[in-house]
Amino acid sequence: MNKKVSVYRKEHFNAAHRLHNPAWGEEKNYAVFGKCNNPNYHGHNYEMDVKITGEPGADTGYVIDLKFLSELVKENILEKLDHKNLNLDVPEFAHLNPTVENIAIVIYDILRSKIDEKLDLQIRLYETPKNFAEYPAS
Amino acid sequence: MNKKVSVYRKEHFNAAHRLHNPAWGEEKNYAVFGKCNNPNYHGHNYEMDVKITGEPGADTGYVIDLKFLSELVKENILEKLDHKNLNLDVPEFAHLNPTVENIAIVIYDILRSKIDEKLDLQIRLYETPKNFAEYPAS
Amino acid sequence: MNKKVSVYRKEHFNAAHRLHNPAWGEEKNYAVFGKCNNPNYHGHNYEMDVKITGEPGADTGYVIDLKFLSELVKENILEKLDHKNLNLDVPEFAHLNPTVENIAIVIYDILRSKIDEKLDLQIRLYETPKNFAEYPAS
Amino acid sequence: MNKKVSVYRKEHFNAAHRLHNPAWGEEKNYAVFGKCNNPNYHGHNYEMDVKITGEPGADTGYVIDLKFLSELVKENILEKLDHKNLNLDVPEFAHLNPTVENIAIVIYDILRSKIDEKLDLQIRLYETPKNFAEYPAS
Amino acid sequence: MNKKVSVYRKEHFNAAHRLHNPAWGEEKNYAVFGKCNNPNYHGHNYEMDVKITGEPGADTGYVIDLKFLSELVKENILEKLDHKNLNLDVPEFAHLNPTVENIAIVIYDILRSKIDEKLDLQIRLYETPKNFAEYPAS
Amino acid sequence: MNKKVSVYRKEHFNAAHRLHNPAWGEEKNYAVFGKCNNPNYHGHNYEMDVKITGEPGADTGYVIDLKFLSELVKENILEKLDHKNLNLDVPEFAHLNPTVENIAIVIYDILRSKIDEKLDLQIRLYETPKNFAEYPAS
Numbered sequence A, B, C, D, E, F: 001m002n003k004k005v006s007v008y009r010k011e012h013f014n015a016a017h018r019l020h021n022p023a024w025g026e027e028k029n030y031a032v033f034g035k036c037n038n039p040n041y042h043g044h045n046y047e048m049d050v051k052i053t054g055e056p057g058a059d060t061g062y063v064i065d066l067k068f069l070s071e072l073v074k075e076n077i078l079e080k081l082d083h084k085n086l087n088l089d090v091p092e093f094a095h096l097n098p099t100v101e102n103i104a105i106v107i108y109d110i111l112r113s114k115i116d117e118k119l120d121l122q123i124r125l126y127e128t129p130k131n132f133a134e135y136p137a138s
Helices: A026-037 A066-081 A100-112 B026-037 B066-081 B100-112 C026-037 C066-081 C100-112 D026-037 D066-081 D100-112 E026-037 E066-081 E100-112 F026-037 F066-081 F100-112
Strands: A005-017 A042-054 A120-128 A131-135 B005-017 B042-054 B120-126 B131-135 C005-017 C042-054 C120-128 C131-135 D005-017 D042-054 D120-128 D131-135 E005-017 E042-054 E120-128 E131-135 F005-017 F042-054 F120-126 F131-135
Touching (some): A005 A066, A100 A120, C042 C066, D042 D066, D100 D131, E005 E066, E005 F100, E066 E100, E100 E131, F042 F100
Parallel strands (some): A042 F042, B042 C042
Antiparallel strands (some): A005 D131, A005 F042, A042 A120, B005 B042, B005 C042, B042 C005, B120 B131, B131 D005, C005 C042, C005 E131, C042 C120, C131 F005, D042 E005, E005 E042, E042 E120
16 A cells, blocks of 8 residues: 655754846846845855655655665755855855755755655755745645 | 746734624524634734745746745735734625634735736645644645 | 752733723824724734742652643633733733733732742743743843 | 635644564664664654645634644544553554654544545644654645 | 853753652552653653853853853763663663653753853753753742 | 833844954864854854843833834844844954854943843844853843
């Protein structure tokens, strides 16, 4: 019998960023991104929920070992993003605006290649407790 | 390529209300709605998550500007509901019981007409941290 | 040896209220209390922390039995305030403005007479997650 | 017109458990389950969201009366699991590993038989604020 | 000039326990401790705030390095209590009832001997989000 | 009669910062501040509780109008710190390390001069949900 369960693991990282489109002048950037365009950067405590969906193993009762998932996130995501300047320190954002939408997509793309294809993956990323994003959309 | 992302904005308002069906007598109203039927009203800190789903713009990285969404909610929802008596001050509830389900539907209907048709909309409304509703159901 | 410990019990109630000083005219009331002066009332999910300080009993390890404390709060405070209109339904606020400060004082005065004099008591009352009060001040 | 709404009720219970597969030796159990395999048990504050989806009744505005749902959960789930040792006190886990996935499935199966078939049901169960599961997967 | 600041570090552990006084019979134990007396144990996600008070160092701006404090708590408290049965696995509770009051005192006594005497120490321990204790009382 | 009450108002801001002592070399800075020394900055969602203690006014029931306090914090603190780089954009940190301790002291010193001397003031500042500071210490 098919009993799909989703499991979630919460992780967090702290980073600086700036929203900016280099194809636009200073004025338009400020008009669109407001205070988030500060050339000296600002920052956030990002909190993320990694959601994995599949059938629990008959011998473990686990969809995925959440300690293993936590280690995978530490090595592949937190090492890359935690205590970093997203615009300056992270190659994926050299030419991509680090909005909460785009950061969620980048995290998904990295983790997708590390997780068994039989398992579904979704990322929810909180930029602040009031603003957050989910990818892929459900 | 199609990359749909959901973004969320959290807002809140405080209101008084009373659950009541005028077609029923006092006794049946009390039997069904209990303390929520208090004729002098009681109240809540309502917290709402507005969820918008679509593709991030190529030049902004935004599904929707969350500052714009927040302003839209302030003008169309908070002005109408915040620090109000839902039964007495809000025309939509003159003949509609202000349960958390119905308040979520009313908020959705108002916002739906203000937001680009290409974007999907969902409302999650917390009446208390323990009781909440989502419309449309997913 | 003297080992004083504080224990806390969290409880909540939902109520409607209106801030108003009957000695003032409508205009001054609105100038001072703003939207909180709505004559039709608004409301809140009040959350309270009841703090009791004393020495744990040698045979129980309890400063006070928190189940007993919870029952005491239910009977003396929640029965009186939950799902009520503070201005209309609660005699203590017939001539006292139900600000978060005054509600905390009223709750303290009621509980103080029910709790062993050897134990210290303090009330923290949240009107919203952003606005709260503590009585007596520490 | 068809207007499906989801409503949620949050409940909690505290329990001890141990992750263990009796078909494996001590060493393999420790390798797979780590500290969660402690033969003397450890425990959690489990928090659960019960989600019910359907159309609000025309005369009540309720998908389901959340007080009724809360009573149903108390009688059928909390009586069974709260302040219990899941492995020793709960027959469902005599031969089933009490992972957060399996506990969510057990809760779902019990409640499913008690709730009107026209209503959809989903359980979200938090083992800790960082580790949680949802069944059925959405 | 003297500028005392308090800093806090939040940590957590999961444990099983049972409230019991061996000097009493079964009946009295159940009358006093209720469901918490279950002989098969139950458990909690304990969350603790470690509060340190002192003057920030002129060259660091730190009262204490919170990474160092976190390591100290991991080695001396979490190694001892996390994923353990407090009654069976922790010598301090062999003859001491593991109430939230007593666990807070035990944690304080261990950490007090590891932290510079010039710094003040206080422990706040949450057994559940609704029940918590603080030692020493302030 | 003297009835002192404390009231609290929660506010938040997002900022980038870097921990660094210019009197030390690169190696010592990294040894002491670790990842927090990243020359490209990282950032946080800072959350602050502003605590004011005094007697409620006889005609208002307010210790202080929390809307007024919120405006005061917006003008004097959030304008200065929100969406800023603390090291580069805020003169107070040109020669002061922006640790959570020092930021709390700077906020206190600014607000102290704006608030009636009869009222006591305390700042609690969260750098993350796990690390926070309070000034003056209580």
